[in-house]
Amino acid sequence: MRELAYYEAKLEALSEIMADERVHLMGGSFLSLSPRRTLFQKIVQRYPERVVSPPISELGFCGLAIGAAMAGLRPVVDLSTGSFIYEAWPQVVNEAANAFYMSGGQTRAPVVFHILHGIRGQGAAQHSHSPQAMLWNCPGLEIVLPSSPKDVKGLLKSAVESPNPTIFVDHVQLFEIRGPVPEGDLVIPFGQAEVKRQGKDVTVIATSLEVQRSLNVADQLAREGIQVEVVDPRTVAPLDFATLLASVEKTGRVVIVDQCHKSCGIAAELAARIAEEGFDKLKAPIRRVTAPDVPIPFSPPLEEFVTPTEPRIIEAIRSVLR
Amino acid sequence: MRELAYYEAKLEALSEIMADERVHLMGGSFLSLSPRRTLFQKIVQRYPERVVSPPISELGFCGLAIGAAMAGLRPVVDLSTGSFIYEAWPQVVNEAANAFYMSGGQTRAPVVFHILHGIRGQGAAQHSHSPQAMLWNCPGLEIVLPSSPKDVKGLLKSAVESPNPTIFVDHVQLFEIRGPVPEGDLVIPFGQAEVKRQGKDVTVIATSLEVQRSLNVADQLAREGIQVEVVDPRTVAPLDFATLLASVEKTGRVVIVDQCHKSCGIAAELAARIAEEGFDKLKAPIRRVTAPDVPIPFSPPLEEFVTPTEPRIIEAIRSVLR
Amino acid sequence: MDLCRRMLLIRHFEESLIGLHDQGRFEGHYHVYIGQEATAVPALSCLGQKDFLFTTHRNHGHLLARGADPGKLFAEILGRKDGYNHGKGGTFHVAAAELGFLHTSGIVAGIIPLAVGAAYAAKARKSDQITVCLIGDGALEEGAAPESFNIASLWKLPVLFLCENNGKYGAGRAAGAAQSATMAVYPLTDLPVAYKIPARQIDGTDAGAVHAAFSEAVAKIRQGEGAQFIETQTVRWPGSETNWPAVPAPTDVSLAWDVSAVPERAREWYRSSDPVLIFIRELVEKGAATKTEIAEIDKSARQAIEQAARFALASPFPGLDEALKDVFAPR
Amino acid sequence: MDLCRRMLLIRHFEESLIGLHDQGRFEGHYHVYIGQEATAVPALSCLGQKDFLFTTHRNHGHLLARGADPGKLFAEILGRKDGYNHGKGGTFHVAAAELGFLHTSGIVAGIIPLAVGAAYAAKARKSDQITVCLIGDGALEEGAAPESFNIASLWKLPVLFLCENNGKYGAGRAAGAAQSATMAVYPLTDLPVAYKIPARQIDGTDAGAVHAAFSEAVAKIRQGEGAQFIETQTVRWPGSETNWPAVPAPTDVSLAWDVSAVPERAREWYRSSDPVLIFIRELVEKGAATKTEIAEIDKSARQAIEQAARFALASPFPGLDEALKDVFAPR
Ligand SMILES: Cc1ncc(C[n+]2csc(CCOP(=O)(O)OP(=O)(O)O)c2C)c(N)n1
Ligand SMILES: Cc1ncc(C[n+]2csc(CCOP(=O)(O)OP(=O)(O)O)c2C)c(N)n1
């Protein structure tokens, strides 16, 4: 199978979704402010009428996208830095998420919100957020967290086909990762976790960039004979809990890794659900590796200290194996 | 000890905090739109210069309150319905919460945000939110959930003394509850859970209105000889986890009850923490009783169906005792 | 004549609804459209079938003006199965896609960006649909309003902002706070005008003036001139003075000529500010209808409402499984 | 003369900072104040010691204009222990309470409500402190701006909105988008004026005009006249054309008279739009300083910056325990 860089696979998906006349892109940082951003210009040039640059009015333009979706379009909105979605919070969590339910199943809002979450390198407290946990607490939103070139392509295409408001949560530090991507059409359905690596000793459930870190860790520990199974939910809403549970059943030991702050983060929900439904299978306490409950500091060594890095994942794995 | 209704204790606290010249009240629905609201007029009349009615601009006036707090006041802001804090999300979670940390410990923002959360009776999807779980995922905010007349008084006074931004999460269905309240000054420190009822068979950890429901359930089950211990964290940030853990240690069985939606709700975090640190003490899986992951419906029977009602709490308790 | 019937239908609907609330048939906060009938009825009559509308907590009159079934509307507000949204939305959220009402929000200003978005979609599809954004004066205090005006203006979107300025009423404000205590922009039209959106102020008790202004604005939008803004001004209905609506005197067309049945404190409003009674008086004065004809129309509207209420009260509550349905649309 | 020194200090600071970034001494996005020096320096010189200031991602120049220690500023931007915020804030968030800078936000328009709040506090305490809210033109696109204008106007709060309109630059926008493509309000002052806030537009390369406008506005606010708005207009510095700042030609005072050292494409800006060079030229033309005196000032500013950079580079990174500290203030 051909290999692509993550940003290439993402760009490919962005180009392909434009074939649907209903798709409008709003905002232009899908490829971040990284040097790769210039590639996005190709799409702008090809579809100038369907790529728009709104004012710095996230509340206004996210609401616009939701309304346009209600009226039949498939807008894909780039908010760039994850925390900018806070500006649009009332529209996302109180309008988009509720529309289908409140209308008794009449009004769909098939909009996609694209954000770059997490600890990105000197983003400091205001530009390093991972809003996905807060959003998961809001029923009605689908939440997607790709972690590989194949996934970013297949999940983005799936996001645009979804009839529901979808949060597409990306991480800029994934962009240069390379991996196999099948040629041609690739749509990865929501609600299908993927076992990214098989192992029998311990289950590591990870999301987004932390999947890559966990895979690295699994490589390292394999040399010591520790077989780590890495499971990636890929979407948390909907959640493929069965695949997670099957892995827990197999290993009996769980470490959960993600970049949300700890309290009420993604890892909290996964841990709680396993403690409820997989209790009998557990041989050790569940361990979470997350950002601690502190704002993300600017200074590089402090930032690294609060990041779910490989050494922290390893330490947690060892602790559940004890 | 004298008995007061919850709304009376709250009003007493509101009157007493006004003795501090730095306290300004912004907004006027501290006693909700219930018939009790007229009592608030006494405060307005006594301190007309320190009770202000802002425009319908939550982002603007919450930010104003934060700025005023930075500059030395102690504003207490009423947002009335819980979800209206979403309008102010960028100010609350990205300015207030980060100010002290980002400034390296220079700038305090001692503001209190008062909200009425939860399922209140025909609030439908947009007016029944419990934003406290989302807010707990944001480090830097203190989160207070009173459940009794004594607590509402002592915690409100403590909130105003706090040097940190504080979310005061109230529930309108608590207002008519009566209970003992000591005369004179009463300040309940943050981070002190209260065992509201002793029991040896099962621990119910509940917040806000659900504490009252759980106490009713404990009464009912006592008649069957089931001894339920009801523990109320009272503040989740800071969290007195030691008291929770001590109860788990005693009973080995845990039910957690709150009104947030299930995924990444308050109950998720408490369950995850117990699964991490109290794993050895658990004799049964942890059970959560929360609002399910659906928007709150308007129609009364549907609304009741999604509420953590007494029958649902009883059912959960029985399931962990099995 | 049709306008007259629709206005009376709204009036009787709302008065009847207040009765249902007082009987405990439904709980929770709600808002009625009494006193603003001469905005929605003539304004929305200027629209085409395929146009979109977005409205707020004060939506009942808008839906009825557009021809909604009062039975299904009552049923929704009572949380019944036969309601427009199977009882899941309730009074704040009545949506009726078949009438163009895609989404109704109880969040002040919540619909403004959405309406601009529907207009964006229509323009993108090169259809000639326009979108009407029905808001109260209070909505201009939210930042969503100027943000949306900016985009609607820059992108010349086919949206008509209809701002109903009903004076000093605002549920979230301290009782008695005057409008000017919460809005520095005066006149309100200065705000859209700053964003280069043409704006007009109209007397909201003058159905003819409302109709004329709307026909013109709708025509301009269809010609591609972009967003337009109209403010209609009405005086606050005395029944909304407390936190919960209360009818000072049930509306009877005879009040158009003799308000002595109305309690003293509310009389002035019914005499000089009630848009329905004003409209009726003018119809008769112009000779467009006789008092008897009006009384007939009134009677039939009243009967339609009574029947609608019976329909709603007979409708069952939805099954409990409905609570867990329609969180997500199926693929 | 002091103004001249401060402007040069800012210029050398920023040019030196770009050098540090290019050497990999710090990472991440950052924004420099080059081209706007003639706003902050004269404007902030009109303030008193106890006044409050709130600023944005483009804060370096504001801090230096107010007398910040360039060493501590560099240290903050490099994430070092001796930074104003122990390295925890970084370039977007430099706060210095001792200088009145309570909170600096990287969120566009994030500080506007906060500044209004500090003004509210000052007024409540009946102090004569004023608050300066330093924003870019892009901030007016956020709803936080009009919401705050409304409150500041209604409550006559002692706040001075200083909007630096630096032309078409906006990091979040598509490269090359003109300002008018994202803001329908034109001139920008129409927005505060709609909210009845007196507003003026000033040439941001004319230090004298800026000083005069600010003295007047500050005086009015201290007299209790309430909020004021000033827009200063500058032309975008060619070094900010790409996403990362790059110096076309290091500033030397001799450029005031001869720009041949500047690459062709950037020359026009240095010739006619550089506020520092304009100021220097005027000083000399008016006979207020000789070229030699200016060169001396420049040299001392340059040396101060070099020394500051050395100080910062010598400062250690904070200890790891610092990461977990100061989430909550102690009681
Ligand atoms: C964001 C938000 N804040 C506050 C409220 C509470 N609230 C409900 S109606 C209302 C007044 C709205 O005034 P206006 O827009 O003029 O509408 P009217 O009720 O006068 O028709 C308020 C403040 C709300 N629903 N949403
Ligand atoms: C809420 C929010 N949206 C988007 C951004 C990304 N952003 C950073 S600076 C900037 C441009 C701001 O323009 P302006 O206010 O004119 O300031 P300038 O950079 O021109 O000084 C943008 C859009 C942000 N920081 N915050």
Ligand SMILES: [Mg+2]
């Ligand atoms: Mg109104």
Ligand SMILES: [Mg+2]
């Ligand atoms: Mg700018």
